[in-house]
Structure formats: structure tokens, C-alpha cells
Amino acid sequence: MSVAKPLPHDAARLHVTGAARYVDDIPLPANTLHLAFGLSQIAAGTVTALDLNAVRRAPGVQGVWTAADLPSDCDCSPSAHDEPLLAGDTILYLGQPLFLVAATCHLAARHAAARALVTYEETDAILTIDDALAAESRFEDGPVVWSRGDAEAAIADAPHRVNGVIEMGGQEHFYLEGQTAAALPQEGGDMLVHASTQHPTEIQHKVADALGLPMHAVRVETRRMGGGFGGKESQGNALAIACAVVAQATGRPAKMRYDRDDDFLITGKRHDFRIAYRAGFDDAGRVLGVDIVQMARCGWAQDLSLPVCDRAMLHADNAYHLPAVRLESHRLRTNTQSATAFRGFGGPQGMLGIERVMDHIAHSLGRDPLEVRRANYYAAARVERVEGGISTKKKQLTPYGMEVSDFILHEMTEALADRCDYAARRARVAEWNAAHPVLKRGIALTPVKFGISFTLTHLNQAGALVHVYQDGSIAMNHGGTEMGQGLFQKVAQVAAASFGVEIGVVKITATDTAKVPNTSATAASSGSDLNGMAVKAACDTIRARMAAHLAAERQADPGAVQFEDGRVVIGSDVLSFAEAAQACYQGRVSLSATGFYKTPKLSWDRKRGAGRPFLYFAYGAACSEVVLDTLTGENRILATHILHDCGRSLNPALDMGQIEGGFVQGAGWLTTEELVWDARGRLRTHAPSTYKIPACSDRPQVFDVMLWDAENREETIYRSKAVGEPPFMLGMSVFHALSDAVAACGPGYPALDAPATPERLLAAVRRVRG
Amino acid sequence: MTTHDITITINGEAITATVPARRNLVDFIRQEAGLTGSHVGCEHGVCGACTVEVNGTPVRGCLMLAVQADGAHVTTVEGLADTGRGHRLRAAFQTHNALQCGFCTPGMLASALEYVEGGGTADRTAIREHISGNYCRCTGYQAIVDAIVEVIETGEGA
Ligand code: FES
Ligand code: FES
Numbered sequence: 001m002s003v004a005k006p007l008p009h010d011a012a013r014l015h016v017t018g019a020a021r022y023v024d025d026i027p028l029p030a031n032t033l034h035l036a037f038g039l040s041q042i043a044a045g046t047v048t049a050l051d052l053n054a055v056r057r058a059p060g061v062q063g064v065w066t067a068a069d070l071p072s073d074c075d076c077s078p079s080a081h082d083e084p085l086l087a088g089d090t091i092l093y094l095g096q097p098l099f100l101v102a103a104t105c106h107l108a109a110r111h112a113a114a115r116a117l118v119t120y121e122e123t124d125a126i127l128t129i130d131d132a133l134a135a136e137s138r139f140e141d142g143p144v145v146w147s148r149g150d151a152e153a154a155i156a157d158a159p160h161r162v163n164g165v166i167e168m169g170g171q172e173h174f175y176l177e178g179q180t181a182a183a184l185p186q187e188g189g190d191m192l193v194h195a196s197t198q199h200p201t202e203i204q205h206k207v208a209d210a211l212g213l214p215m216h217a218v219r220v221e222t223r224r225m226g227g228g229f230g231g232k233e234s235q236g237n238a239l240a241i242a243c244a245v246v247a248q249a250t251g252r253p254a255k256m257r258y259d260r261d262d263d264f265l266i267t268g269k270r271h272d273f274r275i276a277y278r279a280g281f282d283d284a285g286r287v288l289g290v291d292i293v294q295m296a297r298c299g300w301a302q303d304l305s306l307p308v309c310d311r312a313m314l315h316a317d318n319a320y321h322l323p324a325v326r327l328e329s330h331r332l333r334t335n336t337q338s339a340t341a342f343r344g345f346g347g348p349q350g351m352l353g354i355e356r357v358m359d360h361i362a363h364s365l366g367r368d369p370l371e372v373r374r375a376n377y378y379a380a381a382r383v384e385r386v387e388g389g390i391s392t393k394k395k396q397l398t399p400y401g402m403e404v405s406d407f408i409l410h411e412m413t414e415a416l417a418d419r420c421d422y423a424a425r426r427a428r429v430a431e432w433n434a435a436h437p438v439l440k441r442g443i444a445l446t447p448v449k450f451g452i453s454f455t456l457t458h459l460n461q462a463g464a465l466v467h468v469y470q471d472g473s474i475a476m477n478h479g480g481t482e483m484g485q486g487l488f489q490k491v492a493q494v495a496a497a498s499f500g501v502e503i504g505v506v507k508i509t510a511t512d513t514a515k516v517p518n519t520s521a522t523a524a525s526s527g528s529d530l531n532g533m534a535v536k537a538a539c540d541t542i543r544a545r546m547a548a549h550l551a552a553e554r555q556a557d558p559g560a561v562q563f564e565d566g567r568v569v570i571g572s573d574v575l576s577f578a579e580a581a582q583a584c585y586q587g588r589v590s591l592s593a594t595g596f597y598k599t600p601k602l603s604w605d606r607k608r609g610a611g612r613p614f615l616y617f618a619y620g621a622a623c624s625e626v627v628l629d630t631l632t633g634e635n636r637i638l639a640t641h642i643l644h645d646c647g648r649s650l651n652p653a654l655d656m657g658q659i660e661g662g663f664v665q666g667a668g669w670l671t672t673e674e675l676v677w678d679a680r681g682r683l684r685t686h687a688p689s690t691y692k693i694p695a696c697s698d699r700p701q702v703f704d705v706m707l708w709d710a711e712n713r714e715e716t717i718y719r720s721k722a723v724g725e726p727p728f729m730l731g732m733s734v735f736h737a738l739s740d741a742v743a744a745c746g747p748g749y750p751a752l753d754a755p756a757t758p759e760r761l762l763a764a765v766r767r768v769r770g
Numbered sequence: 771m772t773t774h775d776i777t778i779t780i781n782g783e784a785i786t787a788t789v790p791a792r793r794n795l796v797d798f799i800r801q802e803a804g805l806t807g808s809h810v811g812c813e814h815g816v817c818g819a820c821t822v823e824v825n826g827t828p829v830r831g832c833l834m835l836a837v838q839a840d841g842a843h844v845t846t847v848e849g850l851a852d853t854g855r856g857h858r859l860r861a862a863f864q865t866h867n868a869l870q871c872g873f874c875t876p877g878m879l880a881s882a883l884e885y886v887e888g889g890g891t892a893d894r895t896a897i898r899e900h901i902s903g904n905y906c907r908c909t910g911y912q913a914i915v916d917a918i919v920e921v922i923e924t925g926e927g928a
Contacts, residue, residue, distance in 0.1 A: 697902035
């Protein structure tokens with residue numbers, strides 16, 4: 001069977017030979033136009049004069065569009081219809097596209113765009129969380145509040161209390177392949193779009209709206225992305241729409257690729273958050289009541305900010321049972337890039353808040369933070385013991401009222417602590433710190449519990465299309481997109497397993513809105529859960545038809561027909577799969593089917609913050625040890641041990657890759673990746689020269705990753721679990737290890753903010769020394 | 771814009787073209803030679819996705835102008851695949867899953883090849899230092915280092 005095998009990525013051979021094609025590599029006709037945006041140079045205000053004469057006269061320029069020249073407002077928003085492709089008079093952030101240039105080559109378009117003469121009237125920009133709070137600049141009317149129990153009373157009555165604030169920065173996706181799209185006009189006014197996007201259906205929808213066409217006139221194809229991480233969920237819309245507008249107006253193909261600096265300046269990033277907390281707890285560090293206020297900087301447009309902020313609230317508990325809790329979430333509108341989806345989708349920020357609370361409680365009691373974390377864990381999942389018909393199991397509910405019935409972190413934490421020798425190493429770190437005044441070590445073990453499903457319930461659906469050809473070869477298509485995560489291979493493994501054939505028999509084809517319609521974004525880690533099930537449903541349909549026909553011919557029982565090892569066994573008869581396909585074709589059996597899947601059991605009321613938004617939780621735990629130079633703030637990760645839950649892994653090799661990559665990206669978010677805007681709202685870190693993602697030399701010297709092998713309790717595809725986002729939050733172990741190292745410098749609490757750059761670490765060292 | 775007539779031999783094939791003075795080498799390779807295996811990631815010399823060999827030395831294709839490479843011999847990832855050079859590294863990258871989205875892979879292979887062909891040892895710290903000029907946003911680098919170590923430990927050459 002092909003599932004659960006560690007098969008390499010389906011396109012690995014193409015990648016190592018340079019033959020894998022990204023959007024920018026697709027050969028286009030010689031008359032293709034290349035596009036660039038001219039960007040606003042102020043963060044807030046109005047354009048008083050836009051002189052584009054020099055742009056129009058620049059070499060190679062074939063056309064220039066302003067907002068007034070567009071066929072419609074060409075809205076790019078995935079939600080609130082508040083993102084016009086080009087700003088009119090009103091400027092909402094520095095980097096906002098003002099006009100569009102089409103030229104004979106990419107460089108000519110960019111050089112021309114730089115020649116615009118723009119006069120502005122600048123107004124005071126709302127840049128920071130404090131600016132936005134002062135100006136009451138928000139999305140939705142006021143803060144969203146969810147609560148369970150009386151947190152206020154529980155905090156007041158508790159034997160101990162802590163309170164504090166943690167600031168955490170955003171994060172640039174830095175997909176290695178920048179945003180790219182191309183549009184080719186077709187006969188009858190139809191449009192073909194190639195886009196580097198996680199959401200082809202949305203591109204189709206937005207392009208159709210912009211051009212005034214029905215969705216059936218627009219076809220979007222996505223073979224692969226050079227990384228997405230959430231940054232290509234909505235942020236690719238503008239390029240695709242721009243290309244389609246130019247292609248429609250000129251009848252020529254059009255392509256757009258952001259230069260890296262433009263990509264940083266134009267597109268949204270992870271939301272930065274400020275989280276304020278007050279907690280009451282007992283002598284063992286068990287939380288009795290907690291009040292958490294999350295403030296998110298959402299940027300100029302609503303984009304995906306509401307579900308991101310919801311997910312931050314949904315992860316404000318992480319792995320901990322909070323008996324009385326009040327959550328308040330502020331979604332703040334600012335004159336900055338529109339913060340957007342990024343791996344974890346608000347979950348990491350929500351979790352970092354409660355992890356800070358745990359760390360702070362442990363420090364105030366002088367206890368090992370791991371001990372405090374474990375004391376607060378949800379109760380272990382166990383088989384329900386029923387005595388006299390009454391369940392004795394005590395239900396533990398999340399702050400939003402969902403029962404946590406699959407909690408496995410007790411066992412996982414135990415296993416990881418053993419494997420990495422946590423207790424002994426913690427003692428050695430303490431000894432080492434006592435002997436070394438300058439270099440300090442720190443160690444931390446942190447858990448992850450991440451909810452799987454889109455929180456907008458209707459998005460939890462997927463479609464697939466499967467064909468079996470008369471020679472026994474199989475073509476498969478589904479709505480998921482490939483951004484490197486190995487989704488296509490995993491789903492192909494599902495198809496191969498259904499028919500009992502080798503993986504090579506299954507052809508993986510590009511995501512195409514003409515093949516499978518109305519798909520959701522490949523996001524929320526749901527790619528293989530949803531698309532794997534949809535493909536399986538299609539395969540099951542075809543297999544049942546084949547079995548019925550082959551069995552009828554032989555007066556056999558269709559239920560006894562076996563598909564395995566490339567053969568079909570019907571009683572004593574054995575056919576190769578190809579012979580079986582040929583026989584079914586001859587017998588006039590339809591060998592093509594669609595498949596559909598919708599996630600069961602979900603019910604969620606986001607206004608009240610109550611219900612079951614997730615089908616299940618994915619779990620993980622990581623232990624990191626660091627060393628910090630307290631004179632310079634420089635630091636290194638000495639060792640990281642990870643234990644991560646993928647259910648019954650569909651492909652352990654691909655899952656390991658997601659875990660390792662997710663951890664490193666998460667550690668980057670909390671350490672080196674710092675976004676800096678100046679006082680006028682210009683992003684100063686707009687290139688890799690100033691924005692530092694982890695390099696190979698930054699990864700842990702010892703890096704030990706293991707899968708926790710246990711099937712998903714829910715009926716997911718082959719009982720696997722989603723793996724795209726959850727490992728990202730394993731990076732929190734590095735942040736808390738750094739905080740632990742700082743705590744070794746003095747009696748105070750480090751109250752470290754993220755990212756923990758050398759500057760912030762030094763400030764924290766000073767703080768604890770008092 | 772001033773233009774120049776130049777000839778660059780790419781993967782053994784001489785390509786003559788008239789190019790603007792400011793065209794960089796990786797754009798020349800992608801546009802004039804139509805070889806799209808070399809990728810453009812950052813266009814200012816930091817990410818390494820554009821790494822190609824010029825006269826036997828790895829070079830950032832976005833930092834070198836095409837006119838500077840006039841008369842040079844350039845080898846790209848496609849050229850390596852055609853000649854079989856680096857086949858053990860390519861195989862190891864596949865079996866170790868040293869790639870996910872694959873966008874960094876051609877540049878990463880060029881740097882890895884320089885290390886292995888230059889007689890680099892299987893010391894993981896040295897390997898990490900050597901490839902730390904090539905960014906990968908997907909893999910966390912673990913599998914890349916594993917692949918290079920395996921190539922060095924299990925045989926002769928890259
Ligand atoms: S594109 Fe040349 S180093 Fe990034
Ligand atoms: S595999 Fe995506 S950047 Fe390396």
C-alpha cells in the first residue's frame with residue numbers, strides 16, 4: 001500500500017534538474033507585456049497631483065493605468081470589498097499601488113514606474129497599536145469578548161497573582177519565489193490566468209468580478225508555488241487582476257512579478273500583537289482565573305484579519321485548562337500593509353500569550369516552568385469507563401466550550417522529557433550558569449495544541465476529479481495547491497492505495513478551476529485532510545463500478561473483488577489493473593468520477609465564541625537549549641528535541657520536512673526576523689539585507705525530530721493528522737529558553753518581547769539585574 | 771540605454787545577444803538562453819537562489835552583469851543534469867527530501883557541489899557554514915545537510 005510510505009516529493013526529480021516550472025518560467029508569446037506598480041511614498045493622506053507623462057514616455061512603455069482607467073474598482077479583497085487595485089485620491093499605506101505600467105520587459109516597467117511625479121498632502125498616519133487605540137481605529141465595532149466562568153472573581157480570590165504585557169512582532173513570509181501571475185486572453189473574451197496562489201478559486205472569482213465576466217469565463221491554473229506559508233492566500237489577487245485587466249484591454253498576454261523590495265512593501269505579513277494578561281493561581285502554579293487582552297495590528301484593509309484574530313483567541317489556552325477565563329480581542333486598523341494569513345493564522349500569537357503566563361507564574365513561584373505547564377494541562381484523553389451507564393469521565397472544556405477529548409500531551413511530554421534528558425540537563429544548565437558570569441544557558445520545553453479545521457465552517461469542503469484511462473493509467477485532480485508541502489504526493493498516495501497500484505500509475509495534474517470548482521484555499525493545514533478524502537471518495541466510486549462490472553461478468557460477489565499489488569482479484573480470476581480497466585471500458589462502465597468531502601461534526605458560533613470549530617487537535621512538544629552572550633546579546637541554539645503528532649502519518653518523510661521547516665520558521669519569527677517601520681510608516685526592513693530569516697548556520701547544532709505514532713481518534717484520511725501549521729509553534733521553545741537564560745542573570749522577571757533580538761535580550765538582562 | 775553585443779557560453783552552447791548594460795547574468799540566462807532552472811529570489815545577492823557557475827566558480831547571477839560574463843563559460847543546473855556532474859548530490863537531495871518547494875534547490879546544489887568537489891569533509895558545522903549563504907524557507911536545512919553528508923561519506927565525488 002502506498003500510504004504511510006516515506007516517498008520523496010513528486011516533483012523532486014524536476015527540481016534537482018531545474019525542469020520544474022514556476023509561473024515566471026512558463027513560456028509566453030513574444031508580445032507579452034510586463035507590469036509594475038507605482039507605489040505611494042506616504043502612509044496616509046491624499047494625492048493632489050499625479051503626473052505620469054515621464055512614465056508614459058519611458059522606453060518600452062506600452063500603457064499606463066490609474067484608478068480612473070480601470071474597468072471597475074477591481075477589488076482585490078478576500079472579504080470586505082475594501083481593497084481597490086489602485087488607490088484613487090486617498091492613500092492608506094506607504095507602498096500602496098497608485099498606478100500600473102505595462103512595458104516590453106520587466107526592467108523597463110520598473111524603471112518607468114520610478115519616473116512618476118506625485119504630489120501628496122500628507123496627514124497623520126495611524127501606525128502603532130497605541131495610535132489605533134487612541135483614534136478608535138478598528139475593524140468591527142469594538143473588541144470581541146468571550147468568557148467562561150468568572151475570571152475576575154477567580155483572580156481576586158487566588159492565593160497568587162501575576163500580570164504583564166508581551167509584545168510580539170509580525171513576520172514577512174519570504175517565500176523564496178516572489179508573487180507572480182500571468183494572464184492570457186482567450187477567444188470570446190475568456191481569460192486564462194496562471195498564478196502563484198494558494199487560492200485559485202478566489203483568483204478566478206476576483207478576476208471575473210474585475211473584468212465583469214461570469215466565473216466560467218475565467219480559468220485559473222496553479223501547478224506549484226515556490227513557497228506560500230499563507231502569503232499567497234489573498235496577496236496574489238492584485239497581480240492576477242492587474243494582468244487580466246491589461247490583457248483584456250490590450251488583447252496581449254500580461255505578466256507581473258514583484259521585485260523583492262516591492263513584495264515586502266506591498267504585501268501583508270503576520271499580524272503583530274500586544275497581549276496583556278492578569279492571572280490568579282494556586283501554590284502549585286495551577287491557573288484559577290485569567291484575563292487576556294489581545295491587540296492586533298491589522299493594517300489598512302480587513303483582509304483575513306477577523307478569522308486570524310478569532311484563531312488567536314481560540315488558541316489563548318494552548319494546552320492548558322483555564323477554569324475561569326475572559327478573552328478580549330481588538331482588531332486595529334492602521335496605515336500599514338494589510339496583515340494577512342501566515343502559517344498558524346493567529347494561533348502562534350494566541351499561544352505565545354499563555355506560554356508567557358505559564359513562564360511568569362513559574363518564575364514568581366520559583367518553580368520549573370515545565371512543572372507548572374504540566375500542572376495546567378488538560379486532562380488526559382482516556383477510554384470512557386461507563387459504570388451503570390453513567391460516564392465517570394470528567395469533561396474539560398476550552399474557553400469556547402469545546403470538549404478536549406483527544407489530549408495526548410501528558411504522554412508526549414513524558415516521552416520527550418525522557419528522550420532529551422530534560423531534568424538532568426536543567427540541573428546542568430543551572431550548574432553551568434553558576435560557574436559562568438558572561439555566557440548563560442537556558443532550556444525550555446513547550447507544548448503545542450493546535451485546532452484543525454477552517455473556523456469559517458463552510459470552507460471545510462473539497463472536491464476532486466479522478467479518471468481511469470483504458471490503459472489503466474490514472475489522472476487525478478483536486479482543489480488543493482502545491483507549495484512545497486508535498487500535498488500532491490500525499491493525495492496521489494491515497495489514490496494509488498485505493499486502486500492498489502504503484503504511485504507511478506497516478507498522474508498528478510496542476511490545480512485548475514476548470515476541473516474542480518468552488519474550492520477553498522489550501523490553508524489551515526487542511527490540504528490533505530480535505531483533498532485526500534475527496535480524492536478517496538472519487539476513487540471509491542470508480543472502484544465500486546469496476547468491481548460491480550467485473551463481478552457480474554463472473555457471477556461473483558462485488559464486495560469480494562480485491563484491488564492490490566497492481567492486480568484485480570475476482571474470485572479465482574486475476575487481472576492486471578490495466579486489463580481490468582480495459583474490460584470495464586469494453587463493458588461501457590464510466591471510469592471517471594468526482595469526489596466530494598465536507599468535514600463532519602463542526603458547529604461554531606463565532607459571535608458568541610461557542611461550539612466546536614475544530615474536528616480535532618494536533619499536538620507537539622519541543623525542548624530547546626540555548627546559550628546567550630550577556631555582553632552582546634548574541635545567542636545560539638545548542639540543541640532542539642521535538643516530538644510531533646501527525647496521527648498515522650500519510651508520508652513520514654514529508655511530515656518530517658514540515659516539522660523541521662516549521663520549527664525553524666517559528667524560531668525565526670521569535671528571534672531574528674524583525675520588521676521595523678519608521679515614524680512615517682515606511683517599512684525599513686524591506687529586503688533580506690535588513691530582514692534576517694534563519695540561515696543554515698542558525699539552526700540547532702543538535703536537531704532531533706521524532707514522530708509520535710498514534711492514529712487520529714477522528715476518522716480522517718487513513719487516520720492521519722494535518723501537519724502544515726502545528727510545528728511552527730514548536731519554535732516557542734527557543735524563545736522561552738532564551739528567557740530562561742536571561743533569568744539566570746538576576747532576580748527579576750525577564751518579560752522578554754519578541755522577536756528576541758540581541759537588543760531586546762540585552763534590555764531584558766538589564767531588567768532582571770534591576 | 772546603452773547596449774552591448776556579448777557572447778556567453780552556457781552549458782557548452784555559445785549564445786550571442788545584444789543586451790542592455792544593466793541586464794544581470796541570471797536574467798540573461800533565463801531570457802536569452804531560455805533556461806529557467808536558475809531562479810530569482812531577492813535580486814540583491816542575499817538568498818543564493820540565482821547561484822550559477824562562471825568559469826568554474828559559483829557566482830550570484832543577480833550580482834553579475836551579463837556584460838561582465840562576456841566570453842565566460844557558465845554552467846547552470848540544467849547543464850549539470852545534462853552532463854551527469856553532481857548526479858550523486860541530486861540523488862541524495864531527492865531521497866533525503868532536501869527540497870520542498872524546490873525554489874532554492876538549483877542554487878543550493880551549486881553551493882553543495884562546490885563544497886563536495888572542493889574536498890569538503892562530512893563535518894556538519896563546516897557544511898552548515900558553507901551553505902549558509904543560500905536561504906531555504908521550507909526545509910529547515912536538516913535534510914540538505916543530511917544529503918551532503920551522505921554523498922561525502924558514501925563514496926567518491928559529487
Ligand atoms: S536572487 Fe541572487 S542572491 Fe537572491
Ligand atoms: S525548498 Fe522551498 S526554499 Fe528551499
